[in-house]
Every structure is written in structure tokens, then in C-alpha cells.
Amino acid sequence: MKIVYMGTPDFAVQALELLYKSEYEVVLVVTQPDKGRDRGKKVQFPPVKEKALELGLRVSQPEKIKGNEEFIEELEKLKPDLIIVAAYGKLLPKSVLEIPRVGCINIHGSLLPKYRGAAPIHWAVINGEQETGVTIMHMEEGLDCGDMISKASTLIGKKTTAMLHEELSILGAQLLLNTLPGICDGTAERVKQENEKATYAPMVFKKDGHLDFTKSPKELEQFIRGFNSWPGAYAILGEENMKIWESYDLEKENGSAIGTITKVSAQGIEVSSGGGTLQITKIQMPGKKPMMVSDYLKGNKLIEGTLLK
RNA sequence: CGCGGGAUGGAGCAGCUGGAAGCUCGUUGGGCUCAUAACCCAAAGGUCAGAGGUUCAAAUCCUCUUCCCGCAA
Numbered sequence: 447m448k449i450v451y452m453g454t455p456d457f458a459v460q461a462l463e464l465l466y467k468s469e470y471e472v473v474l475v476v477t478q479p480d481k482g483r484d485r486g487k488k489v490q491f492p493p494v495k496e497k498a499l500e501l502g503l504r505v506s507q508p509e510k511i512k513g514n515e516e517f518i519e520e521l522e523k524l525k526p527d528l529i530i531v532a533a534y535g536k537l538l539p540k541s542v543l544e545i546p547r548v549g550c551i552n553i554h555g556s557l558l559p560k561y562r563g564a565a566p567i568h569w570a571v572i573n574g575e576q577e578t579g580v581t582i583m584h585m586e587e588g589l590d591c592g593d594m595i596s597k598a599s600t601l602i603g604k605k606t607t608a609m610l611h612e613e614l615s616i617l618g619a620q621l622l623l624n625t626l627p628g629i630c631d632g633t634a635e636r637v638k639q640e641n642e643k644a645t646y647a648p649m650v651f652k653k654d655g656h657l658d659f660t661k662s663p664k665e666l667e668q669f670i671r672g673f674n675s676w677p678g679a680y681a682i683l684g685e686e687n688m689k690i691w692e693s694y695d696l697e698k699e700n701g702s703a704i705g706t707i708t709k710v711s712a713q714g715i716e717v718s719s720g721g722g723t724l725q726i727t728k729i730q731m732p733g734k735k736p737m738m739v740s741d742y743l744k745g746n747k748l749i750e751g752t753l754l755k
Numbered sequence: 756c757g758c759g760g761g762a763u764g765g766a767g768c769a770g771c772u773g774g775a776a777g778c779u780c781g782u783u784g785g786g787c788u789c790a791u792a793a794c795c796c797a798a799a800g801g802u803c804a805g806a807g808g809u810u811c812a813a814a815u816c817c818u819c820u821u822c823c824c825g826c827a828a
Contacts, residue, residue, distance in 0.1 A: 743767080746767070
């Protein structure tokens with residue numbers, strides 16, 4: 447089996463590595479172009495490129511695919527049996543989807559048809575879902591709408607997006623390897639997605655992390671967990687951005703104005719929010735590392751009554 | 756060479772207009788107490804990131820290096 451692997455971030459690294467160790471032959475790794483300078487220094491390679499180079503695999507980084515005749519020809523010449531896509535970052539045109547003999551399959555970080563799109567894990571956490579998972583599916587034109595082949599799920603509980611990212615990348619890689627034999631010999635089942643149940647999980651950006659304290663403590667806690675570790679939730683304290691890494695819903699009434707710091711202790715910072723009290727326990731100030739509030743207070747002061755915006 | 760913050764005892768910080776290294780917390784020992792994460796007393800613990808330079812004297816000024824982080828991408 448000749449396989450072309452397409453993926454970009456950390457989420458896609460695990461599957462590449464497992465594939466490499468398996469009996470399948472990875473003939474080409476396609477990933478996004480290198481990013482701009484990292485804090486003014488060196489260029490950053492996408493994680494998948496790093497891994498591919500380490501494994502000695504051929505890497506291709508087309509700027510765009512649609513209409514890129516040169517790249518599509520290159521793919522056709524390889525005559526891959528299968529293309530596997532994991533968080534590549536761009537939609538593939540029909541001309542590419544039709545190249546491999548067996549087809550194109552995708553590892554997606556949600557239990558489809560829920561959370562189609564770029565940030566399925568983030569939104570599952572933010573929305574307070576009980577569980578999430580990975581789905582292996584056939585690719586069709588359109589966003590994450592192809593027939594499903596297999597799924598694996600996990601409980602969310604109090605896990606952060608970062609934790610689920612790692613967990614699901616491993617789960618997805620294992621599921622892929624378990625599912626591949628059936629895909630190759632055509633015995634794998636195909637289940638149509640119930641389109642009317644589909645939801646969309648758009649990309650999240652740094653500016654989306656600004657906390658809105660009119661929301662309930664429960665929603666805020668989920669939001670903060672969903673934005674951990676990237677892009678990070680934050681509130682504005684004075685003139686500075688205070689990034690918030692961990693919080694709890696105290697399930698306690700709070701009569702103060704929304705956003706007011708009502709109590710400061712080694713346990714955390716209590717903030718009045720929609721219908722209750724949120725306790726912030728781990729924060730990060732600009733230029734500093736993330737730290738527990740108890741550590742922050744050893745050398746800094748926080749006055750009760752201050753307003754977070 | 757995108758902009759900027761930072762590196763000081765275990766932790767978080769102050770000191771940085773140069774002249775004997777400090778605060779809060781923690782740790783250890785002791786005391787008080789029915790008791791305590793509370794209080795009181797005492798002690799240990801730092802080559803001030805590294806390398807050069809200026810100076811009678813550098814954590815503090817100048818140069819270079821390494822590492823951490825925020826913003827922008």
C-alpha cells in the first residue's frame with residue numbers, strides 16, 4: 447500500500463509515526479508551508495514536517511492545492527493507493543480526492559456529525575459535552591461530511607483541550623491502524639452522516655479568548671478549559687492581559703458587579719460573574735510563566751474590589 | 756535580523772541614579788496553645804543566568820552569549 451500522508455499540527459504527528467512503523471509505505475508527506483519567524487528568530491516547521499524529516503520521509507509543502515497543476519501532477523505520478531489526511535488545514539479539491547485508488551480518508555477530532563470543522567476539540571469542551579472522540583471517514587467534497595468508517599470516544603470530564611488533543615491524537619492513530627485493513631480490502635462499512643445533526647466548530651483565535659463575565663461561572667470554567675492551552679483565555683487586569691489557565695465554579699452567590707474581584711486568597715481569586723462566583727486558580731501575566739495564584743501572591747498584590755474586564 | 760518583558764536562596768518578587776544581598780511564603784529547630792494551615796522566637800539556604808569590559812569598588816553601567824515568556828505573525 448502506497449500512502450500519501452497529509453497533516454500539519456501536533457495532532458497529526460502520532461498517526462504519521464504509527465504509519466511509518468507499520469507495513470504501510472508512506473511515499474510522501476504533505477504539510478503546510480513553514481510559518482514566519484518565531485519571535486524574531488528562526489523559521490518554524492510544522493510539527494508533521496519535523497517528524498517526517500526525522501523519519502527520513504519525503505516532504506512537500508505546496509502553498510495551495512486547488513489549481514496547483516504541478517503539485518497535482520506530482521501526486522498522480524506517485525500513484526498512491528490511499529491518501530490519509532489529519533488536520534491538514536486546507537480543503538482538498540475533487541481532482542485530488544480522485545487520485546488514490548482506494549480513496550482519501552480523514553482522521554477527525556470529534557464524533558461526527560457533531561463538530562465538523564477546524565476546532566472540534568475546543569468547541570466540545572467549551573460547550574460542556576460529556577464525551578468526544580475521533581472519527582475515521584471517507585472524504586468527499588465539502589467540510590467533514592463524508593461517510594464514516596469507525597469511531598472511538600472518550601469522556602471529557604475536567605480535561606482541557608490540550609489534554610484531549612494529546613489523548614485523541616493517540617486514539618486516532620490507533621483507530622486508524624485498526625481500521626486500515628478493512629479500508630484496503632474494501633470490507634470496512636460506510637455509514638452516512640446524519641446531516642441534520644451536524645454542527646460546526648470554527649477555528650478559534652487569540653482574540654476570542656477574552657472572557658465575558660456576564661456568562662455563568664459554569665460556562666466560563668468550560669470556556670477557560672476549552673481555550674487551555676491554546677489560544678488561552680484572558681481577562682484584562684488594569685492595563686495588562688491576565689491569561690487564565692484554571693478556574694472553578696464555586697457554585698456560590700455573588701452580589702457584586704460583574705467582573706469584580708470579591709476575594710483574594712491562596713485558594714484563588716474569586717470573581718463575580720453571571721449568576722455566581724468563579725474562582726481563578728492559575729494565571730499568567732505578560733512576560734511571566736503560568737503560575738498558581740498562591741505563588742503569584744507571594745510577590746504581587748491583588749486588591750479586592752478591582753474590576754476585571 | 757518584527758515589537759517588548761524577564762533570568763536575584765525551594766517559590767513569588769524588591770533592589771538596578773554603583774559602596775558590606777532584602778521582603779513575603781516555604782523549609783528546619785524551639786516556644787505558646789486543648790488544638791491549629793494561627794501566633795512568637797531562632798536557624799539554614801544565593802559564585803545576583805554565563806563570558807568579557809569600565810571602576811578603588813558592579814546584582815546595579817557597557818558589550819556579547821544562552822535560556823524563559825507576552826504581543827504581532
